[in-house]
Amino acid sequence: MDKKQVIKHLETIAVYLELKGENAFKISAYRKAAQTLERDERSLDEIEDIGSLSGVGKGTKAVIEEYITNGETETLMQLQKEVPEGLIPLLNVQGLGGKKLSRLYHELNVQDETTLREAADRGDIEALSGFGKKSVEKILKALDEQGTRPERLPLSSVIPTYEALVIELDQIASIERYAIAGSFRRLREDVKDLDFIIATNQPENVAEQLVQLSIVKAVEAKGSTKVTVVVESEWGLSVDFRLVEPEAFITTLHHFTGSKDHNVEMRRLAKEQGYKISEYGIENVETGDVKTFDDETSFFNYLGVDYIPPEIRETGEEVDSSIPALVSINDIQGDLHMHTTWSDGAQSLDEMVNRARSYGYQFIAITDHSKYLQVANGLNEKRLRQQRQLIDEINQKYDDIHVFAGVEMDILPDGTLDFDDDFLPELDFVIASIHSNFNQDEETIMKRLEQAIKNPYVHMIAHPTGRLIGRRNGYPVNIERFIDLAVEHNTIIELNANPNRLDLAWSYLQIAQDRGATIAINTDAHNYRMLDDMSTGVQAARKGWIKPETVINTWPLEHVQRFLMKKKGESSEQ
């Protein structure tokens, strides 16, 4: 029995309880039990007494054990008899929650979207107490809008909107300070909307200017504390602005950064100490005094907690954990994956080097595509040797940066590599990656990756799964096996910083770090602008609790050189 199936079962029960309009705490008890299992690193077999886990009590323990034994439970079967399955998707309709749906089912026999629309058309919903004309209008509008855009948007698709808004917000004089919050600040891979927190003493003035921003397409709400607009963008992204007095800025920022689970844990912690947290400050329950803060560090410290970076505010677990120093953008000494006009880049070798110097990088690797990738004007042995000569000259010329002569070599569909072992040692840094035949089965893909990882001249595997967030899943990889192989053969695992990729994903990086892997955060830049993706990559690494020492491009140049030589050296000893 797979732990994931048990978790899913508990969550399904929670959804049905919600539809039944059950007590909210009972519902969250099932969710909490599922979450407890999820967070526990052990497999089902390794957990001796499920009931001893905090959050799993007599009831949920019995359900879990019944499910393990029978593959189903009386609890869920009973619920499925009482609640029609067609109601489940309706929970996603804005304005409809469990309580209302339960009433619609029991009083009007609404079972799915069709019967919901029929009941609305007949005027039955409007006649129900607690519902009214507006409720019906809202429900129908939400139903119509559902499916016209994805539930959540890939991070990369909202970054341009964020950047455009920052430029405009900077111009509004009545704004004291502002910051992005929400899942964007936590660097979730997909986001629902953008949340900005704005500190101001003139909320009406600011609100007026916000609705007039050039990219605003529609105004959904405009009050003195909250302005919601829809902006021009691919999907009609909605943006929330929260307007607060400067004193409350930090606690509001914390509140709307979330996550929800993080906030719940923080409030529980505060409560233990006799405090109450809200977006307006930390209130001493006894005296009623409200404390506000100048920065988030003092906010956390006030409750006896070290600063928790926004990227790791997810499960709530972080509140009680000791948090190591996480990699930061200031630790980054170089970038080991970028392209030039020699293959499919937009900037020349000289241009990329000089831009990297302006970042203060100690080192970079020039890694153009290899000959197999003809669409990208991939380089053969001869052109790589020519490019290497130029790189050698550059290294002569500058003493503030070291340029590794590298390549991003294709792993071919049959599992062989694009260059032979007698050529590869000529290069300082060899990346191997897959750009073809994504539809092969997992076994074949793993053979390809394994060949590359084991090759003594391959230093790193780039974008290990080939995914494009929100667009394609990539090829099938047994990621745990991939990580183990990489650790065994001292092959670097890339975190590709391109916000479309973020590959390997942060959740797997966490596993990789635990097992002793070395990680590189690289931009895979094809032009100047993409070199800036490094900060997104670093944030993704932080989200996976990655420490600076795990990341090779935080190391001093000499350490990097030693690591690269060591891999080759091991091969000659064999």
Added chain:
DNA sequence: GCCGTTTTCGGCCCGACTGTTTTCAGTCG
């Protein structure tokens, strides 16, 4: 349904907003 340094009952995070009411329940973040 779960839990207990206020321990077997009575809480469970907090506040805004909406639409419905006439004091509040439901939903949302």
